[in-house]
Amino acid sequence: MTHTASLDDAMEQKNLLEQYKRIIEINQELGTTYDHVSLLRKIVFAAKELLDTEVASILLLDNATGKLHFAMSTNIKPHEMEEITIPLEGSIAGWIFTHGEPRVIANAANDPNWNKGVDKEIDFVTRNILGVPMRTHKDVIGVVQAINKKHNRDFTDNDIVTLRTLASQAAMAIENARLFQQSDFIAELVHELRTPLAALKTSTTLLKRSDLPETKRGDIVETMRGETERLINLTNEFLDVARHESGRISLNAQSFAIKKLLTEAVDIVAQQAADKGVIINIAEEDYTVIVDRDKIKQVLLNLLTNAIKYNRENGTINLLLEVIEGEEQTMLQITVQDSGFGIAREHQKNMFQKFYRVPTLENVARGTGLGLVLCKNIIEAHGGRIWLESEVNVGSKFFITVPLAD
Ligand code: ADP
Helix, strand or coil: CHHHHHHHHHHHHHHHHHHHHHHHHHHHHHHHCCCHHHHHHHHHHHHHHHCCEEEEEEEEEECCCCEEEEEEECCCCHHHHHHCEECCCCCHHHHHHHHCCCEEECCHHHCCCCCCHHHHHHCCCCCCEEEEEEECCCCEEEEEEEEEEHHHCCCCHHHHHHHHHHHHHHHHHHHHHHHHHHHHHHHHHHHHHHHHHHHHHHHHHHHHCCCCCHHHHHHHHHHHHHHHHHHHHHHHHHHHHHHHHCCCCCCCEEEEEHHHHHHHHHHHHHHHHHHCCCEEEECCCCCEEEEEHHHHHHHHHHHHHHHHHCCCCCCEEEEEEEEECCCCCCEEEEEEEECCCCCCHHHHCCCCCCCCCCHHHCCCCCCCCCHHHHHHHHHHHCCCCEEEEEECCCEEEEEEEEEECC
């Protein structure tokens, strides 16, 4: 007996040493590489080996769809990962994400939250699961899961500690990658400023030409007006986004009836809609929300303007309301549905990235590619979510949730 115990102890010691070694290796790389993809790969393989499981995966919240998707996995191929999404409700990973707590599931098939769809898609049998949330200094961004502990064993407390450490490293790798993108923000702004500035320069040169037909002057002045407006929007939206991202988003929440605000926003865009023959329908119901009125108005205006800009001639827009019972708070879901060009699936995941504009729609309307980023910042500051569903040539639905008053 004593002999076996000391053998087990020795194994445990060796195991612990191996764990420290791997974790320190990953830590060293965290500070020195920008290649977060290969780091995430190392992290899932470390999780699989150190916890002695069949597979391990990292899931991240996709802000565009409001669902979790695989960012890295030891057994799912990249093209398969693209296809699989996991809802926050009715899934174990979703539970871990929304509760922000680790969870051990001894028998997945018996768990009411278990989503067997993924097993089916990748031809896998899940028995037991250990999942932990991935946290940055601000919030939960995803979940790390280790699945099927080998030799029919159960997960231990030590496994939880190890996976938590790996999850915080994964969160740091993602945060580093995002910060790196942030420093590109200014460079991209400068790049974006160059196009309207070049157009303005050309226009002024043309205007000075004495041989310019009088009839052309009006067109050139109109171009200058449009480009100046774009510059103003770009700089204003850039400042707003920069302010939000440095944590200076302050909310002045008050409770009021949403319908009046919807009507006000629709009135502002009415002329723009009428010019295109677009009809806007507002939901019949009314609810009292508790939000920063001006900021939510800004979000609605952005979504409505997009729904007009990227709509077809004589299209429609529906503003729909639905109450969503949450575990912590009841939210009002506002949907802005248009009958426009729609957004292809491959572009949908980029929709909330700064300066992103769908390449095929770039010439359809003027824009900055910052409007949706602003919407996301404002909605998330209210504890809500923003996401979309879209189908090419059918239209898009943008959803936001905001807190309802009690
Ligand atoms: P922009 O100022 O370019 O409109 P946004 O951030 O509001 O910036 O939107 C980013 C991009 O998303 C747009 O350029 C457009 O390509 C696409 N988009 C936004 N809303 C819609 C919509 N309702 N239908 C189709 N595409 C849309």
